[in-house]
Amino acid sequence: KQEVTQIPAALSVPEGENLVLNCSFTDSAIYNLQWFRQDPGKGLTSLLLIQSSQREQTSGRLNASLDKSSGRSTLYIAASQPGDSATYLCAVPYSGGGADGLTFGKGTHLIIQP
Amino acid sequence: GAVVSQHPSWVICKSGTSVKIECRSLDFQATTMFWYRQFPKQSLMLMATSNEGSKATYEQGVEKDKFLINHASLTLSTLTVTSAHPEDSSFYICSANPRGSPLHFGNGTRLTVT
Numbered sequence: 001k002q003e004v005t006q007i008p009a010a011l012s013v014p015e016g017e018n019l020v021l022n023c024s025f026t027d028s029a030i031y032n033l034q035w036f037r038q039d040p041g042k043g044l045t046s047l048l049l050i051q052s053s054q055r056e057q058t059s060g061r062l063n064a065s066l067d068k069s070s071g072r073s074t075l076y077i078a079a080s081q082p083g084d085s086a087t088y089l090c091a092v093p094y095s096g097g098g099a100d101g102l103t104f105g106k107g108t109h110l111i112i113q114p
Numbered sequence: 115g116a117v118v119s120q121h122p123s124w125v126i127c128k129s130g131t132s133v134k135i136e137c138r139s140l141d142f143q144a145t146t147m148f149w150y151r152q153f154p155k156q157s158l159m160l161m162a163t164s165n166e167g168s169k170a171t172y173e174q175g176v177e178k179d180k181f182l183i184n185h186a187s188l189t190l191s192t193l194t195v196t197s198a199h200p201e202d203s204s205f206y207i208c209s210a211n212p213r214g215s216p217l218h219f220g221n222g223t224r225l226t227v228t
Contacts, residue, residue: 004157034216034217036219041205041222041224042221042222043120043207043219043220043221043222044158044207044209044219045219046216046217046218046219049216089157089158091158094160101148101150101160101163101209102148102158102160102209102217103160104157104158104159105157106155106156106157107157
């Protein structure tokens with residue numbers, strides 16, 4: 001059974017810092033990995049999707065990497081801003097393929113201090 | 115972009131009553147939709163896969179007679195929590211994906227059973 005772990009569970013840093021969020025998964029037979037943002041009491045916003053054939057994806061100040069063989073992904077946030085405060089979730093497809101749901105980590109609760 | 119609309123955003127009901135949550139794909143057809151549940155400080159957990167025109171597929175430990183799913187059209191899936199109890203209080207989120215695109219999530223429904 002796939003398990004997704006995110007470290008750290010919570011992080012509070014001053015504005016402007018660069019930071020790294022970590023995600024690990026137990027079953028490396030995935031065909032993609034996604035990073036989401038969740039604001040309190042809200043749904044999810046997809047940030048980045050990395051296909052299994054890719055090693056990284058970038059969107060603005062966000063960069064996500066994927067090392068399938070080691071079962072790890074990182075989300076790098078550059079020049080953090082207070083508006084980046086949210087919970088960041090990592091997710092992989094629920095099973096091997098097809099129209100699957102996702103298995104999520106518990107998330108990293110991020111606070112950027114002004 | 116693709117939008118998934120979920121309604122209501124929050125609901126309070128008395129123990130023993132039933133509550134229906136709607137999930138709509140606004141600008142695309144979705145033969146498959148997914149229902150998740152999220153307890154406080156926990157990850158999203160896949161409850162069931164809703165299939166248009168056929169029975170839903172429930173994950174282990176999810177009572178199909180308690181959480182009734184109907185996917186009667188290509189743009190609408192409903193989740194009915196029957197005979198709700200306080201332990202059913204949770205955040206329920208649906209998702210769907212346009213063909214060839216990542217999953218899109220609704221904004222979720224906060225259910226409180228008193």
